[in-house]
Amino acid sequence: MSKFFQSNNLAVPYRHLNMLSRDKNYFLPEHDHLFFQIIWVTKGVLHVVHKGTEHRLRRGQLCIIPPGQRHSLMSEGGYEQLGIDLNEKHDERGIVSMVEKQVKDFVVLDRSDMLSVIPDLGEKAGLFTVLAKLQIASLLDSVLLSSLQMLDSETSFRSQMLVLMHLHLSENLTLNEISSRLAVSTSTLERITNREFGCSVMGLYHQLKINKACSLIINSELSMKQIAESLGFFDQAHFSRFFKQKMKMTPVHFKKTNAL
Numbered sequence: 001m002s003k004f005f006q007s008n009n010l011a012v013p014y015r016h017l018n019m020l021s022r023d024k025n026y027f028l029p030e031h032d033h034l035f036f037q038i039i040w041v042t043k044g045v046l047h048v049v050h051k052g053t054e055h056r057l058r059r060g061q062l063c064i065i066p067p068g069q070r071h072s073l074m075s076e077g078g079y080e081q082l083g084i085d086l087n088e089k090h091d092e093r094g095i096v097s098m099v100e101k102q103v104k105d106f107v108v109l110d111r112s113d114m115l116s117v118i119p120d121l122g123e124k125a126g127l128f129t130v131l132a133k134l135q136i137a138s139l140l141d142s143v144l145l146s147s148l149q150m151l152d153s154e155t156s157f158r159s160q161m162l163v164l165m166h167l168h169l170s171e172n173l174t175l176n177e178i179s180s181r182l183a184v185s186t187s188t189l190e191r192i193t194n195r196e197f198g199c200s201v202m203g204l205y206h207q208l209k210i211n212k213a214c215s216l217i218i219n220s221e222l223s224m225k226q227i228a229e230s231l232g233f234f235d236q237a238h239f240s241r242f243f244k245q246k247m248k249m250t251p252v253h254f255k256k257t258n259a260l
Helices: 095-102 117-125 130-151 156-167 175-181 184-198 201-221 224-230 237-247 251-257
Strands: 001-008 014-022 028-032 037-044 046-048 053-057 062-064 071-075 079-086 107-110
Touching: 014 037, 014 117, 037 046, 037 156, 037 251, 046 237, 053 062, 071 130, 079 095, 117 130, 130 156, 130 184, 156 175, 156 201, 175 184, 175 201, 184 201, 201 224, 201 237, 201 251, 224 237, 224 251, 237 251
Parallel strands: none
Antiparallel strands: 001 014, 014 079, 028 071, 037 062, 037 079, 046 053, 046 071, 062 107
């Protein structure tokens, strides 16, 4: 195991922060903690087994583990993580209370959108000043509070899925990739998506691409070629065929029809 940095005695409610690398064939037997723990994978793949279910966390995914919930960790190829431990006691700002309210059970979120804060955390962790500790707390607040916001509804899975898909509209995610990022099986994901959205997983992903394409066509100055590239299509012809199949008209016709 290699440690890149770690910090203790942070501003409340954070008790410990670390960035470390685990070697190949890493295994940590089932255990629990007296506090909330967050494991954010920054490289490689981590398998977390919780209540008999194995969750596969890839780069950008984090899990929040409530106190007392037993879990084990393993990684065949090794991985790197950012680890965040919260204080056991409630803080004056009420953050621990909010986490207790929103996270009743083990949860996995895709926070690849926030990975840019990690270099800043590493830089501040090496300063050992009061200002640096407050800056670390501010960065961690941005990650934790936005994660709680994603969970702040009965339709939290809807939110997670929509955020994931919107973040990756420029790519061509597959069903397996989406289910892996959400840490559920493809069959479970299809069942939930059909229940929540009334369509298949890929049907939803493609509809979001079309919605974005329509917005760009009407509200931007981008050419059709640029729009096609921004949404992960092979070329303009591929984009035009896909658009016509979904909208029953070409992108050019759609633009003329919706011109002011």
